[in-house]
Amino acid sequence: MKPFVVIGGDAAGLSAASKLRRDDPDRDVIVFEKGRWVSYAHCGTPYFVKGDVDHLVDLQSLSPEEIDGRGVDLRREHEVIDVTTDDKTVTVEGSDGRFVQEYGDLLVATGARAFVPFDGAELDRVFTLHGLGSAARVRALLEEPEGFDVGSLGGGGYIDEEEVARYGNAEPPETVAVVGGGYVGVEMCEAFRAYDVDVDLFQRSGEVLPDFGDAVAQRVEGVMRENGVTVHTDTEVEALVDDGEGGVGGVETPEGTVGTDAALVGVGIRPNSEPVPDEVETGESGAIAVDRYGRTSAEDVYAAGDCAEAHHVVTGGTTWVPLGLTANRAGRAVGATVAGEPTPTGGVAGTATVKAFELECGRTGLVDEEEARAAGYEPVVETVDTRSRAGYYPGGSEITVRLVADRGTERLLGGATVGEDRSAIRIDTVATAVEAGMSVEEVERLDLGYAPPFSPVWDPVLVAAKVLNGRLQG
Amino acid sequence: MKPFVVIGGDAAGLSAASKLRRDDPDRDVIVFEKGRWVSYAHCGTPYFVKGDVDHLVDLQSLSPEEIDGRGVDLRREHEVIDVTTDDKTVTVEGSDGRFVQEYGDLLVATGARAFVPFDGAELDRVFTLHGLGSAARVRALLEEPEGFDVGSLGGGGYIDEEEVARYGNAEPPETVAVVGGGYVGVEMCEAFRAYDVDVDLFQRSGEVLPDFGDAVAQRVEGVMRENGVTVHTDTEVEALVDDGEGGVGGVETPEGTVGTDAALVGVGIRPNSEPVPDEVETGESGAIAVDRYGRTSAEDVYAAGDCAEAHHVVTGGTTWVPLGLTANRAGRAVGATVAGEPTPTGGVAGTATVKAFELECGRTGLVDEEEARAAGYEPVVETVDTRSRAGYYPGGSEITVRLVADRGTERLLGGATVGEDRSAIRIDTVATAVEAGMSVEEVERLDLGYAPPFSPVWDPVLVAAKVLNGRLQG
Numbered sequence: 001m002k003p004f005v006v007i008g009g010d011a012a013g014l015s016a017a018s019k020l021r022r023d024d025p026d027r028d029v030i031v032f033e034k035g036r037w038v039s040y041a042h043c044g045t046p047y048f049v050k051g052d053v054d055h056l057v058d059l060q061s062l063s064p065e066e067i068d069g070r071g072v073d074l075r076r077e078h079e080v081i082d083v084t085t086d087d088k089t090v091t092v093e094g095s096d097g098r099f100v101q102e103y104g105d106l107l108v109a110t111g112a113r114a115f116v117p118f119d120g121a122e123l124d125r126v127f128t129l130h131g132l133g134s135a136a137r138v139r140a141l142l143e144e145p146e147g148f149d150v151g152s153l154g155g156g157g158y159i160d161e162e163e164v165a166r167y168g169n170a171e172p173p174e175t176v177a178v179v180g181g182g183y184v185g186v187e188m189c190e191a192f193r194a195y196d197v198d199v200d201l202f203q204r205s206g207e208v209l210p211d212f213g214d215a216v217a218q219r220v221e222g223v224m225r226e227n228g229v230t231v232h233t234d235t236e237v238e239a240l241v242d243d244g245e246g247g248v249g250g251v252e253t254p255e256g257t258v259g260t261d262a263a264l265v266g267v268g269i270r271p272n273s274e275p276v277p278d279e280v281e282t283g284e285s286g287a288i289a290v291d292r293y294g295r296t297s298a299e300d301v302y303a304a305g306d307c308a309e310a311h312h313v314v315t316g317g318t319t320w321v322p323l324g325l326t327a328n329r330a331g332r333a334v335g336a337t338v339a340g341e342p343t344p345t346g347g348v349a350g351t352a353t354v355k356a357f358e359l360e361c362g363r364t365g366l367v368d369e370e371e372a373r374a375a376g377y378e379p380v381v382e383t384v385d386t387r388s389r390a391g392y393y394p395g396g397s398e399i400t401v402r403l404v405a406d407r408g409t410e411r412l413l414g415g416a417t418v419g420e421d422r423s424a425i426r427i428d429t430v431a432t433a434v435e436a437g438m439s440v441e442e443v444e445r446l447d448l449g450y451a452p453p454f455s456p457v458w459d460p461v462l463v464a465a466k467v468l469n470g471r472l473q474g
Numbered sequence: 475m476k477p478f479v480v481i482g483g484d485a486a487g488l489s490a491a492s493k494l495r496r497d498d499p500d501r502d503v504i505v506f507e508k509g510r511w512v513s514y515a516h517c518g519t520p521y522f523v524k525g526d527v528d529h530l531v532d533l534q535s536l537s538p539e540e541i542d543g544r545g546v547d548l549r550r551e552h553e554v555i556d557v558t559t560d561d562k563t564v565t566v567e568g569s570d571g572r573f574v575q576e577y578g579d580l581l582v583a584t585g586a587r588a589f590v591p592f593d594g595a596e597l598d599r600v601f602t603l604h605g606l607g608s609a610a611r612v613r614a615l616l617e618e619p620e621g622f623d624v625g626s627l628g629g630g631g632y633i634d635e636e637e638v639a640r641y642g643n644a645e646p647p648e649t650v651a652v653v654g655g656g657y658v659g660v661e662m663c664e665a666f667r668a669y670d671v672d673v674d675l676f677q678r679s680g681e682v683l684p685d686f687g688d689a690v691a692q693r694v695e696g697v698m699r700e701n702g703v704t705v706h707t708d709t710e711v712e713a714l715v716d717d718g719e720g721g722v723g724g725v726e727t728p729e730g731t732v733g734t735d736a737a738l739v740g741v742g743i744r745p746n747s748e749p750v751p752d753e754v755e756t757g758e759s760g761a762i763a764v765d766r767y768g769r770t771s772a773e774d775v776y777a778a779g780d781c782a783e784a785h786h787v788v789t790g791g792t793t794w795v796p797l798g799l800t801a802n803r804a805g806r807a808v809g810a811t812v813a814g815e816p817t818p819t820g821g822v823a824g825t826a827t828v829k830a831f832e833l834e835c836g837r838t839g840l841v842d843e844e845e846a847r848a849a850g851y852e853p854v855v856e857t858v859d860t861r862s863r864a865g866y867y868p869g870g871s872e873i874t875v876r877l878v879a880d881r882g883t884e885r886l887l888g889g890a891t892v893g894e895d896r897s898a899i900r901i902d903t904v905a906t907a908v909e910a911g912m913s914v915e916e917v918e919r920l921d922l923g924y925a926p927p928f929s930p931v932w933d934p935v936l937v938a939a940k941v942l943n944g945r946l947q948g
Contacts, residue, residue, distance in 0.1 A: 011931075325921065325932070344919075424925065428903040431921060435920055445818075445821070447824070449836050450799050451517065
């Protein structure tokens with residue numbers, strides 16, 4: 001039997017390869033990864049830059065040796081430059097030259113890439129945080145040059161140490177511009193402030209973390225300002241400006257140019273759908289269209305992870321949610337399917353959490369009213385501020401819970417949480433209720449845990465459901 | 475219309491009274507409370523003793539003045555000594571003598587009381603922690619007598635200051651015996667250790683926190699020992715022994731007598747079903763039997779809170795779960811029903827959380843295999859140890875998740891969690907899935923939140939569901 005070929009050695013690709021080897025040890029698996037790194041935790045890079053994580057290799061989930069140990073034929077620095085579905089082959093370019101490889105089944109797990117939609121991306125000290133090399137460069141730049149040792153970053157031999165050392169030996173920036181107020185932008189503000197660098201955050205829309213809704217945005221913007229970040233909302237960056245020496249010196253906006261010594265651009269990512277041929281259809285999002293088993297429109301070609309669409313558990317439609325759990329789960333399911341046990345990749349609710357300084361934020365399902373309306377619902381929304389613990393118990397925090405329901409069916413569609421003290425993780429209760437298709441009244445009646453150190457008698461989610469149910473019944 | 479009469483001024487009684495006044499402002503409500511305190515947080519008393527909560531009045535949810543402001547006629551130090559359902563009256567004894575009060579509807583919300591099933595309860599320095607007076611006495615005893623000021627306890631005029639001062643002026647104990655390893659016992663061990671008192675914990679069965687299952691018990695016993703508590707499991711206390719001066723001096727067990735300077739007994743509570751007449755039926759648990767609206771077997775007589783049974787969302791049968799949320803919710807529902815809007819009290823899953831030193835514990839639904847079998851299920855159990863956060867992110871903890879499913883239906887029946895770092899609150903995800911009637915496979919596919927500071931890519935609940943589902947399918 002021809003081998004299972006995987007393009008991309010990250011979460012989805014390696015989950016699929018490992019699962020197939022476990023379920024069908026006789027089948028060969030080849031993973032082609034164009035970079036040096038495999039299987040690393042993207043989501044951890046801001047914490048490596050901040051210094052909460054000491055070494056870059058700590059972000060590696062599996063070492064190449066562990067992957068070998070699973071019987072997976074991993075070829076790093078091998079780029080697939082063409083796929084031909086007629087004869088079921090891929091063309092690969094690597095250190096050992098160009099060659100053609102046949103496949104029995106093919107998984108496209110090429111991930112996504114950061115993009116910069118304005119001029120100046122090529123300037124020095126302009127970074128996107130997609131990949132471990134850029135994380136190493138940003139952290140090297142932030143560290144004091146005296147005594148800088150590139151080895152201390154723990155690159156594990158995978159980074160270009162000479163290039164990283166060049167940043168490490170330069171003077172740290174006094175000011176940094178963060179362009180984009182999504183996950184990466186918010187997390188990176190915290191990372192830069194840990195080095196006492198002045199930070200300007202530029203967000204095109206009216207609020208940061210737009211997927212989380214305005215209640216979360218207001219509190220996050222507040223905590224960012226308290227922590228010394230200058231937040232510019234409704235501010236579209238038009239270009240990054242040269243400092244005269246090939247480095248970034250400023251951020252051009254309609255209101256004028258703001259000077260800066262470095263820039264971190266996190267305005268979004270796009271699915272990598274090359275080298276996929278035309279007969280593999282992409283969806284509206286630009287990501288590869290898949291069915292509930294991760295199958296593309298081409299025979300024996302699957303897609304999973306950040307390059308592929310997914311199915312939304314609330315709307316039933318397709319969506320693109322490039323997050324770690326989705327990738328791991330879809331990859332694992334494809335591995336099982338290829339091994340002969342058809343396994344759905346599972347729907348997504350768009351559940352996500354993020355830390356913004358001391359605030360913990362969560363979101364799930366449909367949070368935005370417009371999005372809910374577009375999906376055919378009549379959204380009813382309530383936002384409730386309450387306490388995270390019994391009032392008399394020390395260490396509590398104000399927690400804000402936003403819940404969204406459909407007026408007709410009274411079904412819970414989604415929600416968001418924000419606060420200190422375990423606020424993010426409470427979104428999992430909301431996510432579970434959303435996936436179960438519960439009505440708001442059913443949520444209000446949930447028997448949730450209570451102890452003074454962890455929650456008030458009426459859990460914040462229950463209080464929000466009670467208020468929302470009052471609106472629905474009123 | 476004759477008034478709505480409530481017996482008992484705590485969570486259930488005052489929730490009902492307040493709700494009725496809000497929904498039907500023309501109806502009179504009289505609440506008879508035999509004690510001085512109303513509406514206080516039982517669950518907070520260990521933290522008052524420990525000193526995390528400064529003042530006793532901080533534990534009061536509503537002051538008598540606030541209750542008055544809601545239009546509730548609250549009569550403290552008024553005990554209902556008889557109920558006659560024929561002519562719908564109650565007989566009351568108070569500072570203003572004995573009198574008969576007619577009712578239109580009656581709510582029995584008399585709560586529960588601690589019991590001591592062995593000799594020696596009458597000895598000095600033997601406490602049960604049911605009520606604020608005993609909490610004040612225990613804390614007074616623990617504080618150093620030099621400079622002791624009974625006013626600093628913030629009793630709000632409701633405690634017997636002379637009696638409390640007697641404990642405050644005595645030498646603190648060097649050793650304390652805690653009898654009973656349930657919630658109160660576990661929490662009180664932590665409180666006593668905060669004063670550096672030697673603590674012996676006696677538990678009749680083989681493990682502490684038996685409702686949480688053995689995985690939780692093992693870790694809790696470990697953390698108790700690490701914190702200097704001597705844990706005696708499988709040890710039945712036969713009596714508390716006189717020190718020769720009317721105070722407790724030792725704990726008698728089959729293995730011998732262990733000396734002690736004071737004792738805290740928390741072996742359980744029993745529902746207060748007096749002064750209810752015979753025609754109001756009680757269930758197997760000894761608590762008052764109620765239907766899904768809190769109605770007893772007597773016309774226009776309701777029961778709610780710790781004195782009443784409840785309906786279990788998993789088994790569909792009756793259960794007795796004397797916890798705060800159940801009481802608040804049932805009381806509120808009875809208030810709405812009496813006001814003319816029949817409202818179910820809501821089922822219970824037995825969800826509970828407790829803090830044991832740095833460990834956070836949760837449980838929901840059916841955790842015990844025997845209990846699951848007795849309810850007609852064929853339980854399949856998995857206990858999985860995993861991490862609370864991404865492995866590379868600092869501050870994570872080992873979290874243990876136990877899940878129980880039914881082999882035939884593959885439905886999730888219950889679970890327990892234990893660990894540091896947000897381990898207890900994760901039980902709410904399990905509780906929601908249990909109440910939704912989800913299969914283990916549906917739980918495994920839940921889209922839960924992920925960010926390195928809060929959880930690994932595969933949330934501990936998902937990992938446990940994956941392992942359990944493997945067992946079910948294997």
